[in-house]
Structures are given as C-alpha cells and as structure tokens.
Amino acid sequence: MKLITAVIKPFKLDEVKAALETAGVKGLTVSEASGYGRQKGHTEVYRGAEYKVDLVPKVRVEVLVDDVDADDVIDAIVKAAQTGKIGDGKVWAVPVDAVVRVRTGETGPEAL
Amino acid sequence: MKLITAVIKPFKLDEVKAALETAGVKGLTVSEASGYGRQKGHTEVYRGAEYKVDLVPKVRVEVLVDDVDADDVIDAIVKAAQTGKIGDGKVWAVPVDAVVRVRTGETGPEAL
Amino acid sequence: MKLITAVIKPFKLDEVKAALETAGVKGLTVSEASGYGRQKGHTEVYRGAEYKVDLVPKVRVEVLVDDVDADDVIDAIVKAAQTGKIGDGKVWAVPVDAVVRVRTGETGPEAL
Numbered sequence: 001m002k003l004i005t006a007v008i009k010p011f012k013l014d015e016v017k018a019a020l021e022t023a024g025v026k027g028l029t030v031s032e033a034s035g036y037g038r039q040k041g042h043t044e045v046y047r048g049a050e051y052k053v054d055l056v057p058k059v060r061v062e063v064l065v066d067d068v069d070a071d072d073v074i075d076a077i078v079k080a081a082q083t084g085k086i087g088d089g090k091v092w093a094v095p096v097d098a099v100v101r102v103r104t105g106e107t108g109p110e111a112l
Numbered sequence: 113m114k115l116i117t118a119v120i121k122p123f124k125l126d127e128v129k130a131a132l133e134t135a136g137v138k139g140l141t142v143s144e145a146s147g148y149g150r151q152k153g154h155t156e157v158y159r160g161a162e163y164k165v166d167l168v169p170k171v172r173v174e175v176l177v178d179d180v181d182a183d184d185v186i187d188a189i190v191k192a193a194q195t196g197k198i199g200d201g202k203v204w205a206v207p208v209d210a211v212v213r214v215r216t217g218e219t220g221p222e223a224l
Numbered sequence: 225m226k227l228i229t230a231v232i233k234p235f236k237l238d239e240v241k242a243a244l245e246t247a248g249v250k251g252l253t254v255s256e257a258s259g260y261g262r263q264k265g266h267t268e269v270y271r272g273a274e275y276k277v278d279l280v281p282k283v284r285v286e287v288l289v290d291d292v293d294a295d296d297v298i299d300a301i302v303k304a305a306q307t308g309k310i311g312d313g314k315v316w317a318v319p320v321d322a323v324v325r326v327r328t329g330e331t332g333p334e335a336l
C-alpha cells in the first residue's frame with residue numbers, strides 16, 4: 001500500500017475530490033498547510049491577490065491506496081489540480097507497511 | 113523505526129492518549145484534519161448532529177516508535193478509538209529511516 | 225528521495241526556514257500541530273508561560289529532498305531549531321517512492 005500526499009491550491013480541492021471519486025478512491029484526509037516551492041522571493045496569486053511567495057495557503061490531501069492503484073490516483077490528482085500557473089502543487093507517494101480500519105479491525109488492503 | 117498515524121474521532125483523543133501512555137509511548141503529535149471513508153454520500157454523526165459524509169472533522173495522532181513496539185501501539189490505538197459506529201478511523205504505519213532529538217542531537221531509537 | 229519532517233518550537237520557524245534556504249532546499253510545507261515528548265507531566269515554557277506538558281503548540285515543517293541531501297538538511301534543521309531547552313523537537317526522514325510537480329508533470333528528483 002501507499003500513502004499519496006498532495007499539496008494543492010485550496011480552490012482546486014473540490015475538483016481533486018471529484019477526480020478521486022471517479023478514480024475509485026474509498027476515502028481521503030484533508031488538512032490545512034502553507035508553503036512555497038521554487039519561486040520563493042517572487043509572487044504567486046491567491047484569491048486574486050499577489051503574495052510575495054513565502055508561505056502561501058495550500059490544502060493537503062492524503063489518500064491510502066493499493067500499490068496497483070497508486071499511479072492512476074497520482075495521475076488523477078495531477079490532472080485535476082493543474083492550472084498551468086506557478087504554485088500548482090506537489091504530489092508524492094510513501095510506502096505503507098500496515099493499515100487498520102478501526103471499527104472492524106480489518107487490516108491490509110481490505111482495511112482501505 | 114515506524115511512524116504510526118491515526119485519524120480518529122476527535123472526542124476519542126483523550127482515551128487514545130491514555131492508551132498510548134499505558135503502552136509506554138514517549139511522545140506524540142496531534143493535528144486537525146477532516147475526511148471521509150467508505151460512506152461518502154451517507155451520514156455520519158458528529159457532536160450529536162448528522163453530517164452528510166463529505167469532510168467530517170477528525171483528529172490526527174502521530175507516534176514515532178521502535179519497530180518492535182509498532183504492533184502493540186497500533187492495537188492500543190485501535191482499541192481506544194473504537195466506538196463500533198461508522199467513521200471510527202484509520203491507522204497506518206510507515207517506515208522511518210532516521211530520527212533526531214533536536215535538543216540533544218541523539219539519533220536512532222535513543223532519539224524517540 | 226526522502227520526506228523530512230520536523231516538529232519544532234513555533235518561534236524557531238523563521239530560523240529554520242533561513243537555514244533550509246542556505247542549505248539549498250527548493251520548497252517546504254508548514255502546518256500547525258501540538259504534542260509532547262518525554263516530559264509529559266512536567267512543564268515546558270511557551271511564550272513566557274509554563275505549560276503543564278500535555279499538548280504544547282508546535283510547528284511542523286516538511287521538506288522533500290534528494291537522498292544525497294537528506295543528512296545535510298536534517299543537520300541544518302537541528303542546528304537552527306536548537307535552544308537547549310526541553311521541547312526543541314524531533315526530526316525524522318521517511319522514504320519517498322515518487323514525486324510529481326503538478327504544473328509541469330515532471331517526476332522524480334527533477335520534480336522537487
């Protein structure tokens with residue numbers, strides 16, 4: 001299993017969620033973050049205002065997936081999150097050793 | 113070492129913290145999140161109100177542990193977080209290559 | 225590639241950011257967290273006030289780096305975050321299987 005994390009533009013969250021549902025994802029976790037990428041010192045637009053790129057507000061989306069689904073899920077996120085303007089985000093995948101579904105105690109891919 | 117992450121019901125945080133102390137855990141990190149699991153489109157109860165499951169508030173708990181302690185710590189979290197109702201949460205473990213305790217510079221399991 | 229996560233004292237964020245820039249890091253993600261380490265039950269100072277160590281406010285900094293840069297980046301964070309007082313923080317590194325830069329679709333180390 002993999003944990004896929006995406007740090008995206010906040011206004012893209014709904015499109016990313018829709019794309020993940022279409023991709024068959026069963027759950028996700030969302031949280032607030034901020035950050036910068038390669039344009040530190042330049043400006044990035046957020047809600048119509050120009051931000052000196054320091055810590056621009058972003059949304060983090062995390063998805064636990066089966067190994068075989070990881071590439072498709074990453075692709076779905078990237079397509080949905082892309083605007084073509086700087087600051088569109090990063091997506092990364094980390095290996096997961098174990099998953100448990102708390103209510104049922106199920107483990108492994110069945111726990112997703 | 114492993115990083116164990118649990119996304120649980122917020123009102124279960126105190127019980128999970130107590131269970132982790134009993135399990136001998138030396139530290140933990142808490143943050144806010146929201147999410148959904150397999151019932152997207154149905155309803156989940158939070159603070160007595162029914163939520164159309166979209167992004168229900170959850171708490172994230174992260175614990176760095178020695179490999180040998182990982183299974184016990186996961187079990188302790190699962191037992192403490194379980195209510196038997198939908199939305200009880202997910203717990204997962206990721207491999208950790210290195211840990212440093214900032215104040216002392218210690219590394220590896222002694223840094224936990 | 226590695227994902228380096230640091231949970232540090234909030235007032236140290238600017239020094240850690242400066243140290244990461246000096247170390248050549250191209251981007252980072254910041255979020256809010258709270259936690260405790262080994263002094264649970266004792267007190268830790270935050271903004272001049274003593275906190276019974278339970279959940280003391282911290283800042284989480286995450287940096288995606290190339291494998292060859294991981295040790296230097298960890299060192300830079302540790303040096304910048306250190307005050308010598310309890311609660312200075314933890315830094316850990318996790319293996320990363322894949323990274324994508326959303327705007328360009330680049331993957332791997334070029335995506336950082």
Ligand SMILES: Nc1ncnc2c1ncn2[C@@H]1O[C@H](COP(=O)(O)OP(=O)(O)OP(=O)(O)O)[C@@H](O)[C@H]1O
Nearest residue numbers: 035036037038086087088089251252253287288327
């Ligand atoms: N190396 C990194 N480590 C951790 N987080 C990063 C890193 N680079 C970017 N991020 C996170 O992703 C967000 C978006 O990054 P961004 O899209 O600006 O990357 P970029 O490489 O500068 O691409 P672009 O040139 O399209 O802006 C940042 O605000 C930050 O939260």
Ligand SMILES: Nc1ncnc2c1ncn2[C@@H]1O[C@H](COP(=O)(O)OP(=O)(O)OP(=O)(O)O)[C@@H](O)[C@H]1O
Nearest residue numbers: 027028029063064103147148149150198199200201
């Ligand atoms: N596949 C997933 N990836 C990332 N986070 C997830 C995933 N599934 C669930 N979560 C997180 O865990 C929280 C709780 O999930 P939940 O307990 O509803 O899982 P479930 O599989 O639907 O189990 P149940 O049937 O008991 O509700 C969600 O709100 C979300 O934050």
Ligand SMILES: Nc1ncnc2c1ncn2[C@@H]1O[C@H](COP(=O)(O)OP(=O)(O)OP(=O)(O)O)[C@@H](O)[C@H]1O
Nearest residue numbers: 139140141175176215259260261262310311312313
């Ligand atoms: N085992 C752990 N798992 C997850 N997070 C941890 C762990 N230990 C500490 N943390 C996080 O790091 C923060 C800082 O920890 P802290 O510096 O107090 O560690 P410590 O080992 O007690 O070191 P010190 O003796 O210098 O205080 C905590 O508030 C918590 O958020």
Ligand SMILES: [Mg+2]
Nearest residue numbers: 037038039087
């Ligand atoms: Mg950028």
Ligand SMILES: [Mg+2]
Nearest residue numbers: 149150151199
């Ligand atoms: Mg559910």
Ligand SMILES: [Mg+2]
Nearest residue numbers: 261262263311
């Ligand atoms: Mg401490």
